[in-house]
Amino acid sequence: MIVPAVSFPNNVDYKNQSIAVPGTKRPGQTAHYQNAIYGLVDASALATLPDIFDNGYNTNPDARLLGHRPIVSTSPLKFGPYVWQTYKQVDARRRRVGSALHSLFSRGVLKGDDLETVGIWSQNRPEWQLVEFALHAYNKVGVGLYDTLGKDSVEFIINHAHLSIVFTTADHIPALLKLAPKVAVMKMIVSFDVLSPDAYKAFVAWGETVGVQVKELSELEKYGEEHLIPPLPVSADTIASLCYTSGTTSQPKGMEYPFVALSVLNFGISGAVLTHGNLASSAYSNMFGLDYPPNSIVISYLPLAHIYERVIELASVAIGGCIGFFTGDPLRLLEDAQMLKPHFFPSVPRVLNRVYQSAMAAGDVPGLKGAIFRAAVRAKLDQYHATGVSTHPLWDTLVFRKIRAVLGGNLHLVSSGSAPISAEVIDFLKIALCCEAAEGYGMTENGGVCTRTSKADPTCGGTIGPPQPVNEIKLVDVPEMNYTAEDKPNPRGEICVRGPNCFIGYYKDEKNTRETLKDGWIHTGDIAEIDTQGRFKIIDRVKNIMKLSQGEYVALEKIENMYAACPLVQQIFVHGDSLQSYLVAVVVPDPLTLAPLVSTILGEKVMPDDTPSLEKAIKDPRVVAQVLTVLNREAKKNRLTGFETVKRVHLSLQLFSIEDNTLTPTLKLRRKDAFAKYSPELQALYALGEPSSGSSKL
Known part of the structure; x- marks a missing residue:
């Protein structure tokens, strides 16, 4: 049975977007709030990450899944149009990769500590997701490393997570081999890239001197085909990922905010432990309110090592969508978008602010052209704030068509994460791109899912919306900063969240686990108020003042x-x-x-x-x-x-x-x-x- 996305209902009461659960109010905190549009949903329909993949696969096995632009010229550097692998093709490859890994761990060639962990150090590309799908299906624990991490952070994560194998790109292989004497746990490096004969020979020889095997992905797939086994059973409680992210200090830590958070808690160096149930329920939660065309496209350029991008792509897979990867060059991102024509553009304020500023600079000029642009912006904003409608037959054709074309022209949704974005910018994006622009809030510890603004809410700018359908949220007093649940006109306090998407703790770090998880609630460190319409708004940070x-x-x-x-x-x-x-x-x-x-x-x-x-x-x-x-x-x-x-x-x-x-x-x-x-x-x-x-x- 296929679990479908849940369309956003008609005639939503935007004045009541959260429900305060009766009988849950306690001294020093608010009641527990749930989503009023969908209620608190049961996430067991898609309980594990293989369930997520199978749901998309069963929608249409021959549909496109992973796409990239191959290099067609190196001098000058040019990329061709997107080429695609289908769900069926990716399924066959994930089985080969997963079978190979399981055989290597079973034979003792690779060794875990208490977990069979596998590292991925690469920019976003189809192979990143291919390996992740294999890990999900064969009960291995994925550890993503940011492509831009320095050698000290990479060294720490390899040792802390006990990574005996790292999948990576050709440019990182020398750095890993240089680190080999300091990371004795690492026994194999697998290159996503096809290496030249000379490079392959040199890397293999270098690896032999430091006790590390160097292979290409094709070799691993061939080995897996020779040792093919069916996917292994996993449950919602099976650990799927250790998520290390780089905070505002120089070392990685387990807490990072892919959505609207004001900073990172200084919790030291540890990785958030996420189960299949955590990540699957996060993806399932994002399926609520998705009104996409069949085989809808998301563009992948935000780091897959980060929970924000990973959960977005999992949700796209769950509904049978496809993922188009950028070329890896930020300067070509607009070129990639114009060729891909995505329906979904997940982003961050730094990028969206530039889109806004460029559009304003190009349109708000002297003379008739500028007057028409300002009139169009004013008319569409007035319409949106009155009705929630972001399209207009005249102004969209006359003024905003070129702005839409910059990001491909087919957008249904833009999402903003990583930091707060102003109401002025988010509202402009809605009327200029003629699509929904959602702002949300989440963190690694809750699978990137906590709150999200509601579709077509005409006054949601500046808020982060109501709880996601799988979450409950409460605000707890912070008396030293004069924030309380009794504040008027709106309750204020530290956001605490619970739900099946919430992590089970920090890896090898009981102290910080106890400080973050209290009585089953994640204490986020972010201070919010809840407005009269049941929407949350970040107003401060417990420690970042x-x-x-x-x-x-x-x-x-x-x-x-x-x-x-x-x-x-x-x-x-x-x-x-x-x-x-x-x-x-x-x-x-x-x-x-x-x-x-x-x-x-x-x-x-x-x-x-x-x-x-x-x-x-x-x-x-x-x-x-x-x-x-x-x-x-x-x-x-x-x-x-x-x-x-x-x-x-x-x-x-x-x-x-x-x-x-x-x-x-x-x-x-x-x-x-x-x-x-x-x-x-x-x-x-x-x-x-x-x-x-x-x-x-x-």
């Missing part, structure tokens, strides 16, 4: 996210010093919006690609002052208080990046490293003294 010298508390990342919606801001790092009474910031302006501003101030035309001129201009006090003026307007629009408003800025054209260790692999700021990078400049801003009202000092 700092105090200014006058005693005022500020949530730095919340402030950064508000400024990030400004078209001038490409990146921003807000810094506070407890010995100072005000905030300063490093701003990386967007050249597309910086260039016109500079041209106006300097009285000469400066183009966005004229980096030397822009570098010179950002040192001009007049330019810095004007940027601060623009930021002040954004602060006022977001109703930031005086002490939450940035008073001085340093401008830079050098992006925060994973490469310089100022961003995590999921593009969150590493605050300590960002401060270290700009410490002299930030200290120089404070050395100017406290700004007075009307002061031009910057």
